[in-house]
Amino acid sequence: MQVTLLLLLVGVFRKRFGDLGRRSDEYERLQRKKDLRQGILARDRGKDFRGEGADITIQGNDRTGRPKPLKPWQQALRRGxxxxxxxxxxADEKSGPENTLTLITALRSRGALRATLRDRSDENLIPVLKWVLNNINAPRTLHLTGDVTGAILDLYAGRMGVWLEQGEGEVGWTCLKLxxxxxxxxxxxxxxxxxxxxCIGVMDLLAMG
Known part of the structure; x- marks a missing residue:
């Protein structure tokens, strides 16, 4: 009788613990599959992101170390x-006014402004006179245009008499009109x-009461 009860108990325990073992194995198998899916999701996260706006390209600093090539006028300035x-x-229409201001400032600081303007032909003097005419009223360039104008009048005052004798349409006549x-x-x-x-004087009087 006792043997029979023991056998029944062993069978019950085997069945119960066998079910628990199978459940444990099934749980571990499902957990491994879940971990595998989460790992794949974590690995692929962000791969399909295309940004919220336009493409943005960030360029780093140029590390080639190559200096920019000098422009023709810069090369001529370096050679004196x-x-x-x-x-x-x-003469360079694409040069822009800033390059002209930079050059004239450099020439004045080197004391080479008069040497630059000396012994020019009437044809080569016309672009300089046009530049002075276009910038003579600009407050930012007034000191430069004043120096250039003074140098031109000093260097070419004697040539104005010759310009007066020339007729309309000639190069000297164009210089004179400029x-x-x-x-x-x-x-x-x-x-x-x-x-x-x-006006400033009147405003000062009004301010004084």
Whole structure:
């Protein structure tokens, strides 16, 4: 009787613990599959991200170490060819006004402004006079245009008599007309400056009560 009960108990325990073992194995198998899926998701996370806006490309610093090639006028300036340098800058429409200002500032600091403007032909003088005419009223470049204008009048005052004898359409006549236009613009600017000073005086009187 006792043996029979023991056998029954052993059978019950085997069945119960066998079921538990199978359940444990099944749980571990499902857990491994779950961990595997999570690992794959973590690995692939972000691969399909295409950004929220336009493509943005971030370029790093140029580490090639190669200096930018000098422009023709910069090469001429380095060689000390001042007159040719000014001709190149004024003739280059893509150069821009900043390069002209940079060059004239460099020439003035080197004391080479008069040497650059000396012994020019009438044809080579016209671009310089046009530059002065276009910038004579600009406050930012007033000191530069004043120096250039003074040097031109000093160097070419004797040539103006020859220009007066030339007819309309000739190169010297064009230079003379440009000088006259520069003079008119300077006088007009001086008149405006005097009017501004008068307005400042009136405002000072009003402020004093």
């Amino acid at each position: 060819e001042y007159s040719r340098t000014l001709d190149l800058v004024l 000088v006259e236009r520069i003079g008119k613009r300077v006088r007009r600017t001086a008149e405006l400056a005097q009017q501004a000073e008068g």
